[in-house]
Structure formats: C-alpha cells, structure tokens
Amino acid sequence: EAEVAQSPRYKITEKSQAVAFWCDPISGHATLYWYRQILGQGPELLVQFQDESVVDDSQLPKDRFSAERLKGVDSTLKIQPAELGDSAMYLCASSLISGASYNEQFFGPGTRLTVL
Amino acid sequence: AQSVTQLDSHVSVSEGTPVLLRCNYSSSYSPSLFWYVQHPNKGLQLLLKYTSAATLVKGINGFEAEFKKSETSFHLTKPSAHMSDAAEYFCVVSDLRSSASKIIFGSGTRLSIRP
Numbered sequence: 557e558a559e560v561a562q563s564p565r566y567k568i569t570e571k572s573q574a575v576a577f578w579c580d581p582i583s584g585h586a587t588l589y590w591y592r593q594i595l596g597q598g599p600e601l602l603v604q605f606q607d608e609s610v611v612d613d614s615q616l617p618k619d620r621f622s623a624e625r626l627k628g629v630d631s632t633l634k635i636q637p638a639e640l641g642d643s644a645m646y647l648c649a650s651s652l653i654s655g656a657s658y659n660e661q662f663f664g665p666g667t668r669l670t671v672l
Numbered sequence: 673a674q675s676v677t678q679l680d681s682h683v684s685v686s687e688g689t690p691v692l693l694r695c696n697y698s699s700s701y702s703p704s705l706f707w708y709v710q711h712p713n714k715g716l717q718l719l720l721k722y723t724s725a726a727t728l729v730k731g732i733n734g735f736e737a738e739f740k741k742s743e744t745s746f747h748l749t750k751p752s753a754h755m756s757d758a759a760e761y762f763c764v765v766s767d768l769r770s771s772a773s774k775i776i777f778g779s780g781t782r783l784s785i786r787p
C-alpha cells in the first residue's frame with residue numbers, strides 16, 4: 557500500500573541551528589501539505605502545494621520557515637534558525653487534488669522535532 | 673470564516689459501551705467535514721467524511737457521524753467501544769469550493785477505553 561514517507565522521524569537540535577525535514581508524497585498526488593502539531597493540539601496547516609506552486613502559506617512564519625517542492629514531487633521544509641517554540645510534530649500529507657471534488661489527505665508518520 | 677470546536681478534550685468509556693465524541697463547526701458556506709484518528713506513533717487516518725451527500729456517514733471500524741445543519745454539529749459515534757479504539761480523534765472542517773480553502777482541525781478528543 558502506497559504511503560507518505562517522511563524523514564527523519566525524530567530530530568533533536570539546539571536553538572539557533574538549522575533543521576530540514578523531507579517528505580515524499582504518494583506517487584501521483586498533486587497536492588502536498590505541511591502541518592505543525594504542537595503537543596495537545598490539532599494540526600495546523602503551514603503550507604499547501606499544488607504541484608510545484610504554493611497555494612497557501614499564510615500560516616508559515618516566513619522569517620524562519622521555508623518550504624519548496626521544486627519538481628512537484630517531494631518537498632523539504634526548513635527552519636533557520638530554530639527556536640524553542642518550534643518543538644512539535646511536523647506532519648506531511650498528500651492528496652490527488654484539492655478543490656471542489658474532495659480527495660482524502662493521506663498523512664505520513666511525522667517528524668518529531670525537539671529544540672533544546 | 674471557518675472554525676471547529678471539539679467539546680470534550682478527553683472521553684473515557686468502558687469497553688462494549690457506546691462512544692460519543694462531539695464536534696461543532698462554523699462555516700460561511702456548506703462545509704465538508706471529516707473525522708481523523710491518530711494512534712500513538714502512527715499517522716493520522718481518515719475515519720469518515722461528509723461532502724454534502726447523505727447526512728449519516730458511515731466510516732471504518734464501525735464509526736459513524738451525522739451531519740446536522742440546524743445544530744451545526746457533526747458528532748462521531750460508535751455503538752460498542754473496543755480497546756483498540758483508544759486514540760486521539762480530530763474533527764476537521766473545510767470549504768472545498770476553493771482550491772485554496774482553509775482546512776481547520778479541531779483541538780482533538782482523547783478517547784480512553786476502560787476494560
């Protein structure tokens with residue numbers, strides 16, 4: 557069964573360091589999402605891609621976060637510099653297409669980030 | 673603007689008894705609504721979805737939910753709880769008429785099952 561892959565699964569870093577997370581969506585899925593889930597809360601959408609284009613990054617803290625999906629397949633989310641408050645689970649999801657005809661979002665296992 | 677409220681942060685039931693997880697939503701348009709489940713150390717999994725078809729939606733693992741527009745609710749139910757149902761459950765609202773629509777997760781309800 558096809559799955560969304562994420563790496564690393566766990567990351568511990570010191571504040572002010574740079575970190576990067578990688579996501580490989582299910583083959584053929586045009587839409588890719590990055591979410592942040594703080595412990596005890598629901599996931600919050602950070603950025604949404606349609607192919608290689610950003611559809612929504614209104615909740616992405618652009619002073620320190622960046623995301624790219626250069627070839628419209630896999631994606632990287634970067635934080636530079638990391639802050640203590642960035643400690644969270646970072647989830648990637650993909651779907652066939654967004655819009656009027658809903659397609660289920662499939663989630664990866666997530667990357668748990670701890671900033672010391 | 674859209675929002676979703678899960679009315680209980682923690683629900684505890686005995687095995688074999690009914691489960692009710694409550695969700696209220698706010699949306700300017702006809703919303704699409706979903707329930708996801710998150711088991712420890714596993715990814716989020718879709719339980720069921722409502723997208724303006726039948727108001728009673730059946731999902732996986734015996735769960736179902738009823739869309740009630742007059743009450744702006746989408747509560748999740750299961751007739752008989754099983755130990756394997758212990759997990760975190762999220763109610764999600766979205767307006768899918770726009771490709772850039774917001775997807776809003778509730779804060780989650782932790783379901784515990786007592787033997």
